[in-house]
Amino acid sequence: MSEDQKKTRTIRVDALARVEGEGAFTIRLKDGQVEGVELRIYEPPRFFEAFLRGRMAVEAPDLTARICGICPVAYQMSSVHAVEKIFGVTLPPPLRALRRLLYCGEWIESHVLHVFMLHAPDFLGYSDAISMARANPALAEIVKKSLRLKKAGNRIVEVLGGRAVHPINVRVGGFYRLPTAEELAPVREELAWARDRAREFVQWAAGLAFPDFTEDYEFVALRHADEYPMNEGRLVSSRGLDIPQETFLESFEEYQVPHSNALQSRRRNANDDGFYLVGPLARWNLNRDRVGSVVEDAAAAINLEHPVKNPHRSIVVRCLEVLYAFEEASRLLDSYRAPPEPSIDFQPRAGVGRAITEAPRGILFQEYETDRDGRIVRCTIVPPTSQNQGQIERDLLKLAPSLLTLSDAEAALQAERAIRNYDPCISCATHFLKLTVVGK
Numbered sequence: 381m382s383e384d385q386k387k388t389r390t391i392r393v394d395a396l397a398r399v400e401g402e403g404a405f406t407i408r409l410k411d412g413q414v415e416g417v418e419l420r421i422y423e424p425p426r427f428f429e430a431f432l433r434g435r436m437a438v439e440a441p442d443l444t445a446r447i448c449g450i451c452p453v454a455y456q457m458s459s460v461h462a463v464e465k466i467f468g469v470t471l472p473p474p475l476r477a478l479r480r481l482l483y484c485g486e487w488i489e490s491h492v493l494h495v496f497m498l499h500a501p502d503f504l505g506y507s508d509a510i511s512m513a514r515a516n517p518a519l520a521e522i523v524k525k526s527l528r529l530k531k532a533g534n535r536i537v538e539v540l541g542g543r544a545v546h547p548i549n550v551r552v553g554g555f556y557r558l559p560t561a562e563e564l565a566p567v568r569e570e571l572a573w574a575r576d577r578a579r580e581f582v583q584w585a586a587g588l589a590f591p592d593f594t595e596d597y598e599f600v601a602l603r604h605a606d607e608y609p610m611n612e613g614r615l616v617s618s619r620g621l622d623i624p625q626e627t628f629l630e631s632f633e634e635y636q637v638p639h640s641n642a643l644q645s646r647r648r649n650a651n652d653d654g655f656y657l658v659g660p661l662a663r664w665n666l667n668r669d670r671v672g673s674v675v676e677d678a679a680a681a682i683n684l685e686h687p688v689k690n691p692h693r694s695i696v697v698r699c700l701e702v703l704y705a706f707e708e709a710s711r712l713l714d715s716y717r718a719p720p721e722p723s724i725d726f727q728p729r730a731g732v733g734r735a736i737t738e739a740p741r742g743i744l745f746q747e748y749e750t751d752r753d754g755r756i757v758r759c760t761i762v763p764p765t766s767q768n769q770g771q772i773e774r775d776l777l778k779l780a781p782s783l784l785t786l787s788d789a790e791a792a793l794q795a796e797r798a799i800r801n802y803d804p805c806i807s808c809a810t811h812f813l814k815l816t817v818v819g820k
Contacts, residue, residue, distance in 0.1 A: 389410070391406070450805060454737055467726045471553075491701055498800060525581075585695050588696075603616045615631075640769065642769065668686060746761050
């Protein structure tokens with residue numbers, strides 16, 4: 381080991397690029413050894429759980445949608461499902477199908493944004509998607525097609541949700557209004573083109589050069605009896621966990637670390653640090669048998685290993701999930717028959733409801749307690765990025781020794797790549813902060 385490698389060295393990035401929100405990280409090395417790793421989420425907390433208290437539970441879907449502009453549907457779905465469990469609401473199949481279609485739209489727009497605008501530049505050696513598009517006509521065409529794919533996802537959310545960002549059409553009991561045949565027709569027409577392009581992009585992503593990095597993750601995701609998970613299912617893991625959604629807090633816990641404004645999450649009573657991974661890799665590894673023949677054939681065509689344990693290959697899995705979302709959206713539209721009413725009646729009541737849905741970045745848990753008038757007494761929200769924080773730090777810890785011989789700039793870039801594998805949504809994670817005041 382050289383003398384330069386023996387000295388104390390700090391690799392630090394004060395503002396992460398190509399992620400949603402404000403975060404930073406620090407890796408400290410001394411005498412060739414890793415001394416510490418910190419993923420610092422410094423975006424101010426927004427206290428959504430606090431200001432939901434005292435509001436009517438029927439307001440939760442609209443309020444929680446404001447937590448994130450990229451995955452508002454996920455917040456709506458987890459909140460509306462939790463409240464409907466309290467009020468004893470069971471949706472008829474057509475309304476359930478529309479909600480699944482809405483979720484397809486969000487997966488498409490979120491995954492496409494991440495894959496082509498935020499993640500692809502890492503693999504192709506560019507600082508951003510604009511530079512990538514300017515580099516040569518082939519890359520410019522990829523960016524152009526990806527924008528059209530994202531627009532198709534936006535259109536689904538707009539038609540069903542009332543608008544593409546922070547949708548407003550979801551309500552307890554169903555929807556405020558149903559889409560018309562005229563509104564659905566252009567969506568249906570665009571899907572045929574989009575499905576073919578999504579299949580092409582699976583091949584494209586599989587041809588990228590991936591760093592040699594694997595980890596023995598505990599993958600955690602929903603698993604449904606018949607479907608690739610979005611809105612429903614039991615919570616399972618690659619290490620044998622199999623529980624109903626309602627017992628999430630009995631198996632997982634949030635806790636505060638000094639260097640982050642976001643709570644982290646871990647398995648309770650784990651033999652190790654309790655960190656786990658949620659998101660596309662977890663969904664895929666635990667539910668590949670639920671994707672259907674078109675997506676399975678696409679995975680087989682690129683010889684995708686199973687399970688996928690290299691987080692850099694999450695870009696491939698996201699492309700497969702985009703293809704799945706387009707296939708599922710087409711199926712749902714082909715079989716859709718409008719119900720007589722956009723929603724069903726219910727009566728507010730006291731109770732506790734817990735629900736998990738699969739946001740693009742992984743499982744999103746919400747819990748509500750209501751009084752007899754249907755007013756929120758207590759609320760808990762556990763976003764996917766806060767759940768992945770500990771595992772991201774573990775990845776950085778494993779990566780750190782390989783950074784010793786690199787310049788600070790190159791080492792920082794490699795560490796940022798490892799973080800971007802998770803597509804962190806930092807604004808989502810900073811919904812809450814435990815504050816302890818000592819003295820006066």
